Structure formats: C-alpha cells, structure tokens
Amino acid sequence: MCMKAFHLPSYRLNTMNGSGRQNEAALAAAARQGDKNSLQELLRRNWAWIKALVYNYTGRAENLDDILQDICVRVIEKIGSLREPERFRPWLATLARNEATAFYRRKGHQFPCLDPDEIIQADEKAPVPSEQIEGRETMQQLLHAIRELPDKYREVLLMACTEQISYEEMAATLDVPVTTVQIRLVRARRMVRQRLAGKETTKIPRS
Amino acid sequence: MANEILDILMGKYLDGEITPEEQRLLDQSLAADESAREELNQYRRLHERLRLAVHPALEGGKPMEEIFEMAWQKASPMRRISNRFFRREWIHSAAGLAAGLLLGFVLHGMIVAPDNSVQPIPSPLAQNPTQSESFTPAGAKPPTIPGEHRNVDWYTVTDPSGEQWLLEGYRRQHVLPAMYYGDL
Secondary structure, eight states, X not given: OOGGGGOOOOOOOOOOSHHHHHHHHHHHHHHHTTOHHHHHHHHHHHHHHHHHHHHHHHOOSTTHHHHHHHHHHHHHHHGGGOSOGGGHHHHHHHHHHHHXXXXXXXXXXXXXXXXHHHHXXXXXXXXXXXXXXXXXXXXXXXXXXXXXXXXXXXXXXXXXXXXXXXXXXXXXXXXXXXXXXXXXXXXXXXXXXXXXXXXXXXXXXXX | OOHHHHHHHHHHXXXXXXOHHHHHHHHHHHHHOHHHHHHHHHHHHHHHHHHHHHHHHHHOSSOHHHHHHHHHHHSOHHHHHHHHHHTOHHHHXXXXXXXXXXXXXXXXXXXXXXXXXXXXXXXXXXXXXXXXXXXXXXXXOOOOOSSOOSSEEXXXXXXXXXXXXXXXXXXXXXXXXXXXXXXX
C-alpha cells in the first residue's frame, strides 16, 4: 500500500484564532451601535454556516434566500439587544434556527427536511465530473440516511460540508466544546455509513 | 488505537483539521491495519458525495450583499434608531438610578412612614393611674409597662396644644414617634 495516498494538505486555515474572535467581538460591538458596515461584514463572515444551518432545518434550496433575508431583518432589528458581543455566533445561530422554524410555521408548511429528489435535481445541474456521481439510487440512499440523523448530528455534518468553518468556529457557534463537535461528526458519519450498509438502527453508535 | 479516536482522526483528516502529530498517529494506524485503510476510503467517498449533494444549495442563491441590502430596507427604521439610542451607556445609568429611587420611595412608604390611618392611642398610663399624666421627656423616667421592652422606653408627651403623644425613646438618644399596631 502506498501511504502517500492518505496524505492531503490541510486546506483550511484556522480562522477563529484569538485576534479573529476579538475582531468579531469588536464588529459586533460596533454593529450594536448601529454601524451598518460592521453588521454587513459580520454577516458576510458567517454567511456559509448560516446557510448550512438553515438548510439543515428546511432541506430545500427554493426558500433559502427568503429565510436568509428574514434572518438579516431580525439581526438588524435585534442586534441592539445583544448583551455580549463576544457571543455573537451562538446568538446568531439561535436567531437563525428560530427564523427557519417560524418561516415554515407562517407558510403553513409541514417542517420539511433534506428532500432527496430536489437535491438530486440540483446536483444534476451542477458542473461536476460524471464519474464522481455514483448513481441516483446511491445518492438517494445517502440523503435518506442524512435525513434520518438526529438534528444535532445533521447540523454539524452540514456545517462541515461548507468547508468554510473550522471545528473551533463550529464549537463557538453551537456553544459546545470542540471535542463535542468532533464526536458528533464522527457519530454522524458512522450512522450514515451504517444506514448505507443496510444496518437500520435508531441507536447512536458510540464506539 | 481505540475505534473512536481513530474515527476522530479520520474525521479531522477529511475536514482538514488534523495536526502533524495526529497525522503521524493516523499514518501509523493505517499502516498497521488494512480495515482502517478501507474505512478511511469509505469515509472519504461519503464525504465527497455529501459535499456534491449539498453544495448546489449552499453555493447557489442570491449574493449575501444583495440579501442584506434588501433586509436593511425592510427592517423597521424605528427599530434601527431605537437600537442606537438604547445602547448608550448613560441611558442605562439613568434608568438604574430612576429604578433605585422608585424602589426607595416604595420601601419608605411601606416600612418607614407612619400609618396614616387614624388610631386612638391608648395611654399606657391609663392602666397605671399613679403615674402623672403630664409626663415629659426632660428628666422623665420611662413608665413601667406590662410586657417590658428591653431596648425601647415608652413615655408620653403633652404638646402645647394639649395633645398627648405616645413616644418611644431609644437608648442612643433617639426619639421617634411610636409605631402603634393596636395591641399594646
């Protein structure tokens, strides 16, 4: 076996270092005072995982922009009530979750979740090499397996898929320790793998 | 190596979070265990397919700047102004001071201020006719009252208009109006 096959360069720099966190807290403090540019910059930095979080709850691409706009409106209106600027991320995550659920309640929809057919249609339009797609049936099984995951496991799995958020940032956003994020990701992947292997289980695999 | 730790290392490797030291440990495990290599390959395929599945939704849509501008227009202007106003530190200080004053007045009214309801004050001397009715504070000794109070001396004072007052005298030379609850 050639061991080099397992070496990949680390493609993400850790962006949530001390100064990054301070900068974000400073931006949040300025945004609290009504500074539009600071608020926009804050949202731009956190946009990828907000999208993943909303997508985790809605599972549909069609309404994503509408929900994101609602979230922005709420952030603009509520940023003044943020007590601790250094805890902007968990505050934003809670607000985003609430808006996603409120959106579907307002529209009178059942709470949807990762519609495999819709994702496959979108996926077929995407310019990806055909050899990377192993077939519709397998993809459907994969998405069904993801859909069956408990919320907290699906949440971290989708956030990791954005590839724009580090474990440390995820931990700060979800207000949990970094080790919890790592373990949730491991268990989420293990559950998906077990389901794909035909092992239907409601138990969370621990080891 | 324990399965969970190996899985965490694989996850960190796939997510680009692995440190050089962890990479070395992972390489050792993979070199020694073929099933671990197969497992990593499965995780890698899963990771790629998952990315392919969700990327169209996460990468598509309107640009963030456009959505933010629309939201800025849509957000209530009054809310934006009130955010600025209510974040001022002096507003918080003034609100705290006002709340403190209000609380002080309320407590004063409840605890310190005398009860305004008119209650006839029975003179303790009426129970002891041997004591003088014109008892005054100057050089006076407190009357003996059944059920003696250890820290408070009671006595009566007659003001120039002839009204008689029941007073309590604290030992530290304080003289305060008596609180009467109707059951001396």
